[in-house]
Amino acid sequence: MNTSPSDHIPQEAFDWYDEYAHGLMDRRTFMKKLGGLAALGFSMAVLTSALLPNYALAEQVSFNDDDIKATYEEFDSPDGHGKGKGYLATPKNVEGKLPVVLVIHENRGLNPYVKDVARRLAKIGFIAFAPDALFPLGGYPGNDDEGRAMQKTMDRAKIQNDFVAAAHFLKSHANSNGKLGAVGFCFGGYIVNYLAAVDSNLLSAGVPFYGTPASESLRKNIKAPLMIQLGELDKRVNASWPQYEQDLKANNVEYTMHMYKGANHGFHNDSTGRYDKDNAELAWQRTVEFFNKKLS
Structure with missing residues (x-):
């Protein structure tokens, strides 16, 4: 470290x-x-x-980078809040079909760090879409404390359905090759696990960073290969792993778990002191290699 x-x-x-x-x-x-x-x-x-986060530290790919195009897009979510909205980052001058990746934020809305993750993916050739669960309340408010308080007031089932709708929206993108990956952090890690479990045919690959599993009754549906990213010091999330691993094995799910030594919950988020540069870069390298293998 x-x-x-x-x-x-x-x-x-x-x-x-x-x-x-x-x-x-x-x-x-x-x-x-x-x-x-x-x-x-x-x-x-x-x-x-x-x-506490300092998002000025989290920009690895500029929002006006010449290699990408970033826009905000709305999508229908009839089983959720009716409408959703997210940040779409695509490689410029897209030709042919490309793999698509849903990027899922923590429990505080679409903050600058998560938008930057979407741009990082677009920079290397993926179409990435990062929905904002807070859109029905006006969107991410500009700071995490308010965002966290807002998300806490929302119907969790509707939020989950919004992310399912976002996944279908992205998978059907005009330039999608039909293979959908998902990467998420904290709450977003849980949503990756949920998307893999709620619909066996939705994901082609999932990478949950320090996320808890979907409910036990849904886990039998998981078919997508998973790469589980955990921090050694994250006792709260890690407590759920032994049972989750047992269920993945019982259902013959292809999975890999990486435990990052000395890393805290949130170690990939480069806007706070929990960021662990070496472990974050290794985890990201593994994530990209995994998506290249499973989504191409």
């Missing part, structure tokens, strides 16, 4: 942030706990800058 200013921050701080980010701890309690570390000599500015 590369050294960064966040390396000396106690692991408890990352664990508290994970609880806060997933609704298991309120903001007041989270900040109070950080204040306790500040009293021990840790700078509050260093703590918050390491744990």
Whole structure:
């Protein structure tokens, strides 16, 4: 792991942030706990800058990169919220059919990091679509705290149906080769697992990053090959893996699980101190190789 200013921050701080980010701890309690570390000599500015996102750090491919075209597209979602909207990134001057990849955000809406992931895929030859679950409420509000609070108020079943509709929308894109991949992070990792389980014929490949599995009753439907990406320090999500693996084996699902040593939940997100450059780059390289193999 590369050294960064966040390396000396106690692991408890990352664990508290994970609880806060997933609704298991309120903001007041989270900040109070950080204040306790500040009293021990840790700078509050260093703590918050390491744990809270700075999206200026997350742009690896510019929104006006000459090799891609990015637009916002709406799609019908009759079993969800009626209409959905997302960020479509395509290679410029598309010729012929290309593999398509759905990019699924965390539990806070379509933030700049996830849009950048879509652009990274378009830059290397995929058509990528990143829906915003918050579209029915006006879309991602510009900061994660508000986005998280908004998504928490929404009907989870309708959100899931919106992502199913988005998957069909992307799969039927005029330049799609008919093979759909999905990559998602945190909540988005769960949605990847859900898409693989809710419809056996929907995905050709799925890469959930630190996402919990679909409900046990659905797992028997999984046919798509999966690449599971987990961080070693992510106790909450990792607790669900043994049973999930058992079910995948029982149903003869092709899968690979990679456990990234010393990595926290969210290690791929380059906008926070949880980012682990070496592990993130390795996980992304594996993801791209997997999609190239399964979607071409």
